Amino acid sequence: MKKSMSLILAVVCAFGLLVAGCGGEKKATEQPVLRVGMEPTFAPFEFQKEGSKEYDGFDMDLARAIGKQLNMKVEIVSMGFDGLIPALNAGSIDAIASGMTITPERSENVTFSEPYYKSGLTVMVREDEKEIQGIEDLKGKKIAVQIGTTGAMEAHKIEGATVVEFNANTEAALELKNGGVSAVVNDLPVVAYFLEQGGGKEYAKMVGHVVTSEEYGIAVKKGNDKLVGELNKALAELKKNGEYDKIYKTWFGEQVK
Ligand code: GLN
Secondary structure, three states, X not given: OHHHHHHHHHHXXXXXXXXOOOOOOOOOOOOOEEEEEEOOEEOXXXXXXXXXXXXXXXXXXXXXXXXXXXXXXXXXXXXXXXXXXXXXXXXXXXXXXXXXXXXXXXXXXXXXXXXOEEEOEEEEEEOOOOOXXXXXXXXXXXXXXXXXXHHHHHHHOOOOOEEEEEOOHHHHHHHHHOOOOXXXXXXXXXXXXXXXXXXXXXXXXXXXXXXXXXXXXXXEEOOXXXXXXXHHHHHHHHHHOOHHHHHHHHHHOOOOO
16 A cells, blocks of 8 residues: 555656656745754853744854855754754754854764854852852862753863753753852853843852863764855855844944954
8 A cells, every 4th residue: 555655656756847846856936944953042142032932142143144145044943952963963954053162072973164253161150159260169069061062071071070961051050049059161152141131140250261262163964065165155255244243243242253
């Protein structure tokens, strides 16, 4: 039964192809889709404004601008940060734009675009914290991080520290607020935004110097040179035509890049 159905389908499709193109091939007017994966608790790069279903942020604006450049329809797919690379490899998304740092380990599994944002890690503690002045004071302490991030990797290197991993950055910050941990290790622009605009300054502060020097890249499936080439071309064009600067200013003001 199944066999004959698929045979019929194949015949219909073969005939259809002659007439109008059966599936697969898109009509000229239909835009191809670029499925972009991200984790949405990383403001101001990707997040949902309170009460909004829309995904907002620097990466989201950049992804949409790239889509426009490539004449592709951008579809944002939300998931856990540690699920992004597996999803890319499984083919359920085409690219990752999620404040993802280009690291040698990740580069073994995915192909990164040219860097699009300079970043680094920092330490956030409670407002009334006196003892912890920076990462060197975190030995033997309890630290909250987001699972699968460079912050988690760095925290695991600290002698005697207990690292508590959360799915969302918002949960890590809440754990700090509730006194469950002494510090959070996370990306500096995200901590800074949280303290300025995310309600963090009521109970938290940033301490010490920038811990690491990192760069974000858009990831595609390992070896997808065609897509990464297109992304790089679009990025270069957006930098040239001022669109990148415009998006940057929206989220970071006049700060130096
Ligand atoms: N830049 C960090 C990393 O790549 C954190 C990214 C994130 O939490 N979205 O691991």
